[in-house]
Amino acid sequence: MSRLYSWVSGYHCLWILGISTTLAVVVAFSRPYFGDEFSDATSFDELPISMRIPSKGPDDPPVLAYSISGSHGDSRRMLRLVKAIYHPRNQYLLLLDAGSSDYERRELALSVQSERVFKAFGNVNVVRRGSALDPKGPSAVASTLHAAALLLKMSADWDWFVTLSAADYPLATQDDLLHAFSFVPRDLNFIDYTNKTGWKERQKIDEFILDPNLFFKKNTPIFYATATRATPDTFKIFGGSPWVILSRVFMEHCIQGWDNFPRKLLMYFTNVAFPLELYFQTVFCNTPEFQNTTVDNNLRYSIWNTTLGEAMDLNISNYNEMVSSEAVFARTFKEGDVVLSEIDKNVLNRPLDGVVPGQWCLHLGILNASLEERSAIDRNYSCSSWGDINSIKPGSNGLKLGTFFSKLIDERKLRPNQCHNSV
Ligand SMILES: *[C@@H]1O[C@H](CO)[C@@H](O)[C@H](O)[C@H]1NC(C)=O
Ligand SMILES: *[C@@H]1O[C@H](CO)[C@@H](O)[C@H](O)[C@H]1NC(C)=O
Ligand SMILES: *[C@@H]1O[C@H](CO)[C@@H](O)[C@H](O)[C@H]1NC(C)=O
Ligand SMILES: *[C@@H]1O[C@H](CO)[C@@H](O)[C@H](O)[C@H]1NC(C)=O
Ligand SMILES: *[C@@H]1O[C@H](CO)[C@@H](O)[C@H](O)[C@H]1NC(C)=O
Ligand SMILES: *[C@@H]1O[C@H](CO)[C@@H](O)[C@H](O)[C@H]1NC(C)=O
Numbered sequence: 001m002s003r004l005y006s007w008v009s010g011y012h013c014l015w016i017l018g019i020s021t022t023l024a025v026v027v028a029f030s031r032p033y034f035g036d037e038f039s040d041a042t043s044f045d046e047l048p049i050s051m052r053i054p055s056k057g058p059d060d061p062p063v064l065a066y067s068i069s070g071s072h073g074d075s076r077r078m079l080r081l082v083k084a085i086y087h088p089r090n091q092y093l094l095l096l097d098a099g100s101s102d103y104e105r106r107e108l109a110l111s112v113q114s115e116r117v118f119k120a121f122g123n124v125n126v127v128r129r130g131s132a133l134d135p136k137g138p139s140a141v142a143s144t145l146h147a148a149a150l151l152l153k154m155s156a157d158w159d160w161f162v163t164l165s166a167a168d169y170p171l172a173t174q175d176d177l178l179h180a181f182s183f184v185p186r187d188l189n190f191i192d193y194t195n196k197t198g199w200k201e202r203q204k205i206d207e208f209i210l211d212p213n214l215f216f217k218k219n220t221p222i223f224y225a226t227a228t229r230a231t232p233d234t235f236k237i238f239g240g241s242p243w244v245i246l247s248r249v250f251m252e253h254c255i256q257g258w259d260n261f262p263r264k265l266l267m268y269f270t271n272v273a274f275p276l277e278l279y280f281q282t283v284f285c286n287t288p289e290f291q292n293t294t295v296d297n298n299l300r301y302s303i304w305n306t307t308l309g310e311a312m313d314l315n316i317s318n319y320n321e322m323v324s325s326e327a328v329f330a331r332t333f334k335e336g337d338v339v340l341s342e343i344d345k346n347v348l349n350r351p352l353d354g355v356v357p358g359q360w361c362l363h364l365g366i367l368n369a370s371l372e373e374r375s376a377i378d379r380n381y382s383c384s385s386w387g388d389i390n391s392i393k394p395g396s397n398g399l400k401l402g403t404f405f406s407k408l409i410d411e412r413k414l415r416p417n418q419c420h421n422s423v
Helices: 002-016 019-030 075-084 102-113 116-121 138-154 174-181 248-256 261-271 279-285 316-324 338-348 371-379 396-414
Strands: 038-040 064-070 091-096 124-127 160-165 168-170 189-191 207-210 223-228 245-247 294-296 329-331
Touching (some): 064 075, 064 174, 174 396, 245 248, 261 279
Parallel strands (some): 064 160, 189 294
Antiparallel strands (some): 160 245
């Protein structure tokens, strides 16, 4: 009874906030699996289901599941990022941690719900609660696995789990990216095994830490203890970038698998600093069936500052090198940096505040337009009618990316095992 009461009274408060919030409550009712786990941009039957649900045949493009994490003040950047990587086939999950307020999360959910495109396809979701988190602690691993678990439950269609933060931005359109990914066997993983100088010195495996975010509501920095402990001898530890593109079958192994290693490793990492830079790499290298399924490249562009031990903010002076790299995402950017507008204009063809055009989003008259006319129309783009979400049309950048992906896969065949430099 008392639980029911608190549940009802919890929503009672929301009702007072006004009519817009009632949307979120409706969503909570229509999504019994998740209860109040997240709010989503439910489609209001604008489109028949056959136009909304990706078809999954051998010739259809793959489907990506994006997890986008952010903290206090990041909601505008997150919205811009979703628009820049939007495609109706994909899934998007936005997570604001406990550094942001309930108000900020609700505003983000309402902004998502007010986008006509997101609403029509119903594939952008905002996690309703903010968990406490320190990117340097095991709470960051918990949050990433939580995102993957929600995405596994939400959709049976996706092929790869892609982690991004509010400070990231794409260097390719989704039509180009999905084209390139169609060359990749669905069980391959893109993950970086680093041997950067300076990185290993930072990884003090034997040092004990405590992450209060595992049991406090508010974001709290991790503590370093003076105690140390012995290095494990039943497994070797590997590491690299925490930003990954992982196959569905590998995520199922980590979250739902029968093998106990991923769980035991989580418990070990409870007291290790920077475990998100170690967890997935270590699971791969200690699991024979997954050992040979990685490509040592996470497809990101970033510039590492060894003194600070973090990626440096990119700006317009990095533009040329960034867009001519073969990476598909870059990080980190400051909010509203002019280099983002350059990427919008020259790489993504994204109109101000709009989504990136593609085959799925038709503009009347564009079909018969010449190339020059087409690019002019594209700049003012807003979908005036829905196209086919199962058809993609790569541009020249997409074709180049496809060739690069094929090359990566061929190179990997010569050296399938990437586990060479343990920490
Ligand atoms: C680091 O990796 C690169 C490329 O994989 C390799 O050429 C280099 O020898 C490695 N360095 C060390 C110290 O292992
Ligand atoms: C790294 O950061 C430090 C401290 O802000 C700065 O002094 C140094 O110039 C940076 N390194 C590079 C290569 O920019
Ligand atoms: C861009 O970043 C570099 C460091 O990577 C810095 O030296 C330069 O001053 C920055 N330029 C601008 C316009 O902020
Ligand atoms: C494109 O051109 C063809 C004939 O040239 C015409 O039948 C068709 O209606 C045109 N389509 C659009 C969208 O203008
Ligand atoms: C694009 O928009 C601008 C101003 O909003 C307008 O002048 C131009 O004619 C439009 N171009 C096309 C191709 O619709
Ligand atoms: C993985 O590749 C290595 C060669 O690098 C090979 O010796 C090993 O048997 C392979 N493991 C599996 C499970 O295929």
